[in-house]
Amino acid sequence: MKGFIYYEEADAVRNRWFIDELIKAGSVYDLDVELRVEDETGLDSADFIVYRGRDFEVSRKWEQDGMLVVNRSEVNRIANDKLQTFQLGALLGIPAIPTKLVTSADAIHEYPVVVKTVDGHGGEDVHLCETVAEVEQTISRYIGRQLLVQPFIEHNSSDIRLYVIGDEVVGSVRRTGVNNFKANVTLGGTAERFDAPAPLRDFAERIAKALKSDYIGVDFIQNNGGVWLLNEIEDPVGARSLYETSELNVAQEVMRHIHKKLLKSL
Known part of the structure; x- marks a missing residue:
């Protein structure tokens, strides 16, 4: 089966290692995967497209053409709109920061x-x-x-990111900011392995099931009262922190999920 991984140029350069891992993992499941950078030529021949951008209208167009898009456009739309994210949390009964x-x-x-x-x-x-x-x-x-x-919720400049493939949490990390209230690793923060408690895993899996997502990150912070609060949904989510803190082959698990999904659609 033929698939493409679609990136914008700057992100493709920054994430080249993970791209190569996805391509390699695809071959394990007889998936012929090719990188495409800001070029839609020939995409209509694909059995699936792994979309690593943030414009849901792009992925919606491919869906309307009958292609399987990972993640689907509704995931991309909600995850990249923080207000929609908090509204989803409220709908699912998941505590969130008042927004x-x-x-x-x-x-x-x-x-x-x-x-x-x-x-x-x-x-x-x-x-x-x-x-x-x-x-x-x-x-x-x-x-x-x-x-x-x-x-502002005092949270010791840290948050928890749970990684969800399909509707199952496959790993989680605690991210801590350095000289900054933001915990993002891309801004200089650090990540360490974190064993998420069952209620937190349930929240993340509830979100994934509602979105019918393929691979997302779900971020929570904990207030001084010990309550977990939804902060963000990340699509496209990276994998660097999970690779650094666990033995999980993220690319292989993502491709295994896509392969199973393709087989079900036959």
């Missing part, structure tokens, strides 16, 4: 708060604000983009 759209500091009555763009990722466009002036300055930086405001 609302913000256009002015007038609507904020308690500080500190976190202001972030709806569509940011990797810890980008996330700002801790302690005053009205800081909120107004942040809002002025993002004219024309939707912004969210959340109360």
